[in-house]
């Protein structure tokens with residue numbers, strides 16, 4: 001028996017045959033980077049932000065620097081992680097990197113190099129704590145200096161950028177980056193919409209109006225239908241349309257879950273998939289995700305919990321109607337406060353007066369409780 005590679009994947013970044021659509025966003029992103037804009041993009045976790053940006057960048061000729069701020073705790077760690085990311089992004093052999101940085105780009109601190117088990121280098125800047133402000137400045141200038149040096153645009157992606165607040169360098173970042181013109185394009189990605197909005201849309205914040213916001217939407221059903229159908233068929237299996245519809249009804253087109261359900265279904269089915277199997281696949285996923293959902297639930301106040309139940313009951317519409325509020329013993333002011341809470345916690349979002357859960361599987365799980 002041959003081992004079949006799965007046509008579906010969920011977890012980290014997806015590319016090539018695992019990357020579905022996003023052609024509109026990809027085009028827009030590439031065009032914005034071409035014209036040297038700085039771009040802001042936010043979407044819930046597991047929505048496909050990183051995949052989209054890396055996929056768009058692979059379609060360009062630019063060098064790019066990719067830094068995930070998620071695990072960085074302070075300015076000094078930022079300096080070293082960013083420096084490493086820059087070294088990796090500029091495609092220079094590691095023995096030449098040090099010369100490039102020191103001689104060509106004029107970086108002052110001493111650089112030491114370490115190699116891991118696979119022979120991959122990692123760089124460290126040696127400086128005193130008292131010098132960290134100066135060094136931060138120098139490192140932040142590097143992408144610009146490098147772009148000028150090679151006379152070619154450089155793209156810098158800051159993933160999970162909302163963490164910049166905890167690192168405490170937002171003002172510094174903004175004051176340096178704003179002088180980098182269109183030869184360096186910055187892409188700011190974030191998964192906490194409320195924090196990202198406050199960073200970029202709040203008049204009193206340093207990043208106010210410094211970017212173009214590129215919205216990222218769910219992948220539409222017709223694209224998923226084709227992708228999932230092709231995934232099964234290219235691996236010798238058949239999936240009826242109603243089955244795909246049942247997947248998308250639960251996942252609501254949310255990328256991670258659409259892939260996850262399709263993946264489970266693919267592995268539990270023989271040649272023909274039957275509709276009741278979708279439920280079995282979903283149940284097995286719920287079992288795996290349940291701890292996470294309980295955790296999310298337990299972080300809510302009583303009124304916020306009640307408000308979520310109300311949203312499910314009202315399907316997110318006309319939530320302030322008398323009947324709906326009475327049903328849950330809410331006054332309009334207590335409901336308003338609870339809704340503000342779940343919006344701020346990024347559990348819920350709203351579009352054109354309708355409220356919806358950011359995580360469709362969390363909603364599904366809750367509705368089954």
Ligand SMILES: Nc1ncnc2c1ncn2[C@@H]1O[C@H](COP(=O)(O)OP(=O)(O)OP(=O)(O)O)[C@@H](O)[C@H]1O
Pocket residue numbers: 009010011012013014018019020021022043044045046047048049050051052191255256257259260
């Ligand atoms: N364009 C796409 N086509 C198909 N599946 C996708 C696509 N984008 C994302 N996915 C699915 O979603 C998963 C998460 O993608 P990715 O890591 O890019 O999201 P993210 O928004 O950066 O998540 P996080 O906030 O956790 O970093 C992928 O492993 C894949 O299953």
Ligand SMILES: [Mg+2]
Pocket residue numbers: 049050051159
């Ligand atoms: Mg990501």
